[in-house]
Amino acid sequence: MKFPPWHQRPDEFDPETHREGILDSQSFLRVADQFISLANQRNKKIESTELQMVMLYAAARYAAHVGKNVLNVEEQEDFVQHMVAQYTDMLREHMADPTV
Secondary structure, X not given: OOOOOOOOOOOOOOOOOOOOOOOOHHHHHHHHHHHHHHHHHHOOOOOHHHHHHHHHHHHHHHHHHXXXXXXXXXXXXXXXXXXXXXXXXXXXXXXXXXXX
């Protein structure tokens, strides 16, 4: 099974090609910002390093759910390697961003 890269999405909302539940680039960032906002709220009482691990754990748990129960992946290791590559790409992009 081929898994798409995380950034492979429409740049803008197009009603003619839109599929229900698929995020365009702007919507993708807006949803991500909602999770970041929640983390920033929780950061008032929980250390950033703890929140970072909580978010990674939650992301891994949800990814496992999607892989096993939504995509029904047969080769779990292929899915794990895909997700590791996606995270690596995202982290490198943010580490290179001077606004972070």
